[in-house]
Amino acid sequence: MRIVLVGPPGAGKGTQAAFLAKNLSIPHISTGDLFRANISQGTELGKQAKAYMDAGDLVPDEVTIGMAKDRMEQPDAVNGFLLDGFPRNVSQAEALDVMLQAEGMKLDAVLDLEVEEDEVVKRIAGRRICRNDSSHVFHVTYAAAKTEGVCDTCGGELYQRGDDSEATVRNRLEVYHTQTEPIIDYYKAQGLLVTIPALGEVADVTKRAMDALKK
Secondary structure, three states: OEEEEEOOOOOOHHHHHHHHHHHHOOOEEEHHHHHHHHHHHOOHHHHHHHHHHHOOOOOOHHHHHHHHHHHHOOHHHOOOEEEEOOOOOHHHHHHHHHHHHHOOOOOOEEEEEEOOHHHHHHHHHOEEEEOOOOOOEEEOOOEOOOEOOEOOOOOOEEEOOHHHOHHHHHHHHHHHHHHHOHHHHHHHHOOOEEEEEOOOOHHHHHHHHHHHHHO
């Protein structure tokens, strides 16, 4: 299957992408991983992306599209893939259609993880990270530390990342509404959109998505 996963920041796309890709035996292709891999390997596209990022500029669509194209042409993606974070806007969605059509392929579904905006803010702004080990993550509501501000695992100080503040989250949501949300209508017009309520346990959301894909 060839699937695109969309949804606002904090919807759990990364978590769901990993589970769905495993269940469907297809690679999970995330924009973040593409950028990190290309930059660390020093590819031409990676060098271009790094130059823009170092200057504090957005990486142009053609660079992101080039990375995605290279990754989708790898042997493990022959039988399908799950795209997470790409396409990010309508022009990227159109470019993806052109790429697939050139190979005689098409998308099977676009999964839209639906979460209320206030819940997104609550999820992200409530995160607390350990200063000693960033893999130790807590949440003031959903997974609180036994002692406030102290990591249960190593005793390190818990803090809120700057990009997890409510103001920053609301700004990220505004960017999502402006740039990415229009692709939902784009794919709805193609009959590809499947909306998945993303509240509840991770396994429950995965089951809803798998059931929807079977239909």
